[in-house]
Amino acid sequence: MKYLYLSIVALFLLNSCKTSQVASVAEAPKKMMPDHADIIHKEVTQRGIKSHIQFLASDALRGRNTGSEGLEAAAAYIAANFDAAGVGEVNNTHFQSIPFVTFTPPAEASLSIGDIDLTFRDDFIAINGKAADFSAPSVDIGYGNPSDIEGKDLNKKIAVSIAGDGVSKNPRDWVAASRDKRKRAQAAGASALVEIYQSTALPWSFLRRIGTRPQTTFDEGMEQNDLVNIWVGTTDSLTIATLQEGKQPLTIKMDEVARDRFTSDNVMGLIEGTDPALKDEYIVYTAHYDHVGIQTPDETGDDIYNGARDNAVGVTAVLSLANYFAAHPPKRSAMFVLFTAEEKGLLGSKYFTEHLPVPANQIKYNFNIDNGGYNDTSIISVIGLTRTEAELDIQKACNKIGLTAIEDPAKEQGLFDRSDNVNFAVLGIPAPTFSLGFRAFDEEIFKYYHRPGDQVETLDMDYIEKYVKAYILSSIHIDGRQEAPFWLEGDKYYDSGVKLYGKK
Numbered sequence: 001m002k003y004l005y006l007s008i009v010a011l012f013l014l015n016s017c018k019t020s021q022v023a024s025v026a027e028a029p030k031k032m033m034p035d036h037a038d039i040i041h042k043e044v045t046q047r048g049i050k051s052h053i054q055f056l057a058s059d060a061l062r063g064r065n066t067g068s069e070g071l072e073a074a075a076a077y078i079a080a081n082f083d084a085a086g087v088g089e090v091n092n093t094h095f096q097s098i099p100f101v102t103f104t105p106p107a108e109a110s111l112s113i114g115d116i117d118l119t120f121r122d123d124f125i126a127i128n129g130k131a132a133d134f135s136a137p138s139v140d141i142g143y144g145n146p147s148d149i150e151g152k153d154l155n156k157k158i159a160v161s162i163a164g165d166g167v168s169k170n171p172r173d174w175v176a177a178s179r180d181k182r183k184r185a186q187a188a189g190a191s192a193l194v195e196i197y198q199s200t201a202l203p204w205s206f207l208r209r210i211g212t213r214p215q216t217t218f219d220e221g222m223e224q225n226d227l228v229n230i231w232v233g234t235t236d237s238l239t240i241a242t243l244q245e246g247k248q249p250l251t252i253k254m255d256e257v258a259r260d261r262f263t264s265d266n267v268m269g270l271i272e273g274t275d276p277a278l279k280d281e282y283i284v285y286t287a288h289y290d291h292v293g294i295q296t297p298d299e300t301g302d303d304i305y306n307g308a309r310d311n312a313v314g315v316t317a318v319l320s321l322a323n324y325f326a327a328h329p330p331k332r333s334a335m336f337v338l339f340t341a342e343e344k345g346l347l348g349s350k351y352f353t354e355h356l357p358v359p360a361n362q363i364k365y366n367f368n369i370d371n372g373g374y375n376d377t378s379i380i381s382v383i384g385l386t387r388t389e390a391e392l393d394i395q396k397a398c399n400k401i402g403l404t405a406i407e408d409p410a411k412e413q414g415l416f417d418r419s420d421n422v423n424f425a426v427l428g429i430p431a432p433t434f435s436l437g438f439r440a441f442d443e444e445i446f447k448y449y450h451r452p453g454d455q456v457e458t459l460d461m462d463y464i465e466k467y468v469k470a471y472i473l474s475s476i477h478i479d480g481r482q483e484a485p486f487w488l489e490g491d492k493y494y495d496s497g498v499k500l501y502g503k504k
């Protein structure tokens with residue numbers, strides 16, 4: 001109530017200023033463009049920013065794990081804030097519901113061929129399947145692409161394949177390749193799929209950890225999730241050769257696995273553009289709102305991973321922008337999307353970009369937010385700052401708020417391709433990520449990155465306030481351009497962009 005009262009007073013004051021302006025003949029002609037920085041400073045308050053973060057990163061939301069009640073509460077909160085601000089729905093809803101399944105690997109499993117016994121987790125993991133105890137001959141299917149499988153008799157046999165599709169070197173893509181391969185193997189009547197994992201990009205020790213944890217993926221129906229799928233990580237060449245030869249049957253044993261099916265939502269909002277010529281163009285403002293839930297306690301015994309930096313701050317910035325645009329509408333249509341399941345492998349944004357509510361070529365830009373943490377409160381780190389034509393727009397906005405924008409300082413981390421923006425980029429849509437200021441991925445970052453201490457009490461709120469304001473002003477600058485900013489020539493995604501928008 002107090003808040004409303006203050007707004008009424010502010011409105012009254014604003015009105016009386018206008019009246020006196022009109023009355024004064026000596027007054028200079030009114031400026032056409034409102035000074036958005038001024039308005040932002042008046043309307044966007046630290047108290048408002050902090051209250052969003054406080055709720056989203058509260059212990060009550062239990063770390064916002066995908067599929068948890070805590071994340072559902074966060075979704076309801078975001079939608080309620082859209083409604084309160086007058087931000088519209090997308091196709092009559094704020095929610096894009098996504099079917100998920102969480103696969104909990106077996107407690108024990110064994111795999112043997114001839115007199116070679118592989119050790120569960122050290123040598124192999126189960127990434128899919130059901131309780132099993134059988135022996136069957138194996139058939140080498142190369143990479144398991146359609147042409148590799150054609151003409152091979154896989155009926156009641158174990159398909160042995162190399163992990164990946166033979167094209168992408170990125171093990172993250174291999175998981176998706178695995179899904180497709182599973183479908184093909186199953187359609188051909190195979191009783192299991194065994195993939196040989198060979199990559200130095202993502203060491204086996206990492207895969208081994210994954211193999212012991214529940215894994216969340218898209219739910220594509222029971223039959224798709226049933227086939228036993230094993231990844232073998234041994235480097236022993238005799239074992240690998242024996243597996244590929246197919247001269248001896250393989251024996252697979254696997255304990256019962258658990259499968260939990262559920263839905264989780266992307267939360268969406270829309271404000272129509274005011275420029276008749278540009279309102280069919282969309283800029284999509286995004287941040288993921290999920291985090292990693294409850295995990296191993298830290299030294300204080302705290303086991304709730306609150307995710308204030310990652311990414312309650314980002315959600316707050318997008319909500320604050322939506323709120324601002326509701327009062328001061330943009331030229332282009334503004335869509336706001338808060339993604340679920342980013343921490344499960346960018347799944348929410350993957351689903352969104354595969355089920356877009358408007359044609360992809362009408363989405364001219366994606367201005368994403370994701371955060372690991374910060375170690376320099378004088379800067380904003382924009383992952384992809386120098387890769388699109390918006391560099392100057394963002395830089396000027398940050399300067400106006402008293403900050404400097406810098407390009408990704410930790411290229412070795414591959415951050416551009418590790419957040420939700422990449423799912424837009426692969427379609428050709430220019431998509432940088434606006435992050436809290438960091439100069440390197442150092443101790444200061446790791447102190448809070450995916451740790452229970454990433455909570456609101458450890459935030460420098462003066463800096464967070466500037467960060468949010470800089471995001472709003474940058475968005476206004478980007479929206480204000482005559483032509484939406486495109487990729488710079490030579491960028492890895494430039495050609496996809498040319499194709500998407502039919503540029504010359």
Ligand SMILES: [Zn+2]
Pocket residue numbers: 288310311342370371372
């Ligand atoms: Zn994040």
